[in-house]
Amino acid sequence: MLKKFKGLNQFFHLAQNKVNLTFSPFVVTIDKQVLQVMQASDDDIPNLLMLEQKVYSGYMPWDELSFRTELNKKKNTLYLVVYHVSTLIAFIGVRFRSREAHITNIAVAPEFQHQHVGTFLMQLMIERARQNGSECVSLEVRVDNELAQKFYQLLGFEATFIRKNYYQDIATDALNMVLWLKPHQVNKRKKLKF
Ligand SMILES: CC(C)(COP(=O)(O)OP(=O)(O)OC[C@H]1O[C@@H](n2cnc3c(N)ncnc32)[C@H](O)[C@@H]1OP(=O)(O)O)[C@@H](O)C(=O)NCCC(=O)NCCS
Incomplete structure (x- = not known):
């Protein structure tokens, strides 16, 4: 070609x-x-x-x-x-x-x-x-999996919001994390502070 x-x-x-x-x-x-x-x-x-x-x-x-x-x-x-x-x-x-x-x-x-x-x-x-x-890469991580959260933060991921009872079998919440690859509008209400 x-x-x-x-x-x-x-x-x-x-x-x-x-x-x-x-x-x-x-x-x-x-x-x-x-x-x-x-x-x-x-x-x-x-x-x-x-x-x-x-x-x-x-x-x-x-x-x-x-x-x-x-x-x-x-x-x-x-x-x-x-x-x-x-x-x-x-x-x-x-x-x-x-x-x-x-x-x-x-x-x-x-x-x-x-x-x-x-x-x-x-x-x-x-x-x-x-x-x-x-536009972005996202993931969910258990709220109690601090090692993995640190690992994702080092790669540039930001914590966004909590998904309640996401892991239903163990009754645990998930933290949604996002790495933005393109310019975007931040939803300030949803952004979590640690
Ligand atoms: C989370 C996971 C995928 C990270 O993979 P890994 O190959 O161990 O990570 P890396 O060696 O690339 O680590 C990068 C950085 O993350 C941090 N980190 C990763 N594992 C860590 C640990 N066990 N303790 C402390 N810090 C850790 C460190 O800062 C590390 O950088 P450094 O080695 O230069 O200090 C791996 O630990 C894992 O499989 N964990 C169990 C399963 C899991 O939790 N998966 C995620 C589900 S959401």
Whole structure:
């Protein structure tokens, strides 16, 4: 295809509001660990469940059906897994809405936490959201998960509002956090102070 038509093609792609969900697997070294990053498939579900169990000490917010449903929303969801040799050590999921990229899930195996794997995955998805023209990246985090909130704040996320009883099975509220990628109007009534 001629170069000028390639540009046009990109314009039509954005005009149709289609998000780019293609992903080529790659190998990356983070804190001296060689890791493989790839798109998740149904085959990863047993490993995802095992990792979730380890990360949340037995409590499993997502069951097999939740993972299977999310992984098969091929039109607007990008789900990545990270392997160290043959062990799943991290994952992240994002759902692209019309103007917003929503992080649905992220976890890093306890023995790999605090080694910048989480930051790497978040930055990868934030960059993808930027490329897809998202105005913001949003997420929910348990109000009592202060470590994760600090982690998101370091990435530039701001606390916005509380979703009451969001995690119904454990009767816990969620804090909604947003990272703005484009200029926006702040809703002062909703913005929370910490
Ligand atoms: C939250 C989570 C994804 C962060 O991933 P990670 O790979 O450990 O994070 P990083 O190493 O990139 O940390 C970046 C910064 O966040 C902060 N941070 C992350 N984990 C922390 C911890 N356990 N204790 C204190 N600070 C922490 C630190 O400031 C860190 O920067 P530094 O290492 O330069 O001091 C990971 O800890 C995790 O899986 N937690 C359990 C599951 C969870 O809570 N998921 C979020 C649900 S909303």
